Amino acid sequence: MGQPSSNAFGLTAEQQEYAAWVRSVAGSFDGIEPVHGAVNRPLIKAMGEAGLLRGLFGGNSDDAPRDAAAMQLCLLREVLATVSTEAETALGLQGLGSYPILQSGTDVTRDRWLPGVASGEVVPAFALSEPDAGSDAGALGLEARQNADGWTLHGTKTWISNAPDADVYSVFARTTPGAGARGVTAFVVAGGAAGLTGERLDMVAPHALGTVHFDGVRVTRDDLLGEVDQGFAVAMRTLDLFRPSVGAFAVGMAQAAFDASLAWATERELFGGRLIDQQATQHTLAEMSTRIEAGRLLVRRAAAAYDDGAPAHVITTTAAQxxxxxxxxxxxVVDQAVQLHGARGLQKGHLLERLYREVRAPRIYEGASEVQRTIIARGLMKGSQ
Structure with a gap:
């Protein structure tokens, strides 16, 4: 299973049972046709019917989502990634797009959207990035023009997962010009809102990604997520939860690549022996395993900090780490796995060929690696004061 039996952040018996259940459920999605570059609604609906999506919100009951448990989210995403990266990505995006609603929406807004997210009938999206505001999210320029009834939204969002096919968007817009991160407000926008259009982007990674245009889209105070000009905090709280789980996704992909490499090295014969008998292979596998374990521990440390209510700068720093x-x-790890497999690892349809394409994007989305280093440095400086 790729899970350590005991360590500082080992799994309880209940968590181990949950991981086994997730793995068994994920295996039942094999018959669902993959979809490249668009939302796979049959897959999302199947995950909802199986109860997997309720795990995004810290529970397995049939009740509407109420809370988010970081450790469970990380465990869910790691285990899913070892079985089906498409299912894992779809699940992660259900959480990312809906968590601003969960944490900052009104009761009416939560009741309208979250039960459908948990059942797989509603597909959400997290609309933060723009053509000129990616890593520097505080520089976003989607304009919210105030009027007697609320605001109208004008501008473009891009690199948005699940766009343009989402049913609901958590949108971050500028309400106060020139105020940087302090002038951003979060809104909930229905996917069918008048003035909302978009198109898909064709990317190397297979999941849905697109651009969304806002041409006078109307929003009211009932559509606010949190307070006016406080939307950047809504976005950052969401990312503090989901950044460790992106790490969990990466750990799951790395574990799948390692498991395949260990099996291949054990059975592959060359130069009169097995590939695993070569010291170079042994050292590569040892390094792969060590990096996976270190990543897993960092992910669980960050999740524990979030769930334990650690100081905000600790949560943000450990999430970035x-x-x-x-x-x-x-x-x-995936690159080394391809090297161990040789040309067959890059053959279309091979597990490693797929992982090789999919493992690249997580180093960019939800804050590129360079941004994470900056966040970590700021956290260290704050912690030393």
């Missing part, structure tokens, strides 16, 4: 190390390590 987990995402940085786990995603960078996964890229290296």
């Amino acid at each position: 987990a995402k940085l190390f786990a995603t960078e390590s996964a890229q290296w």
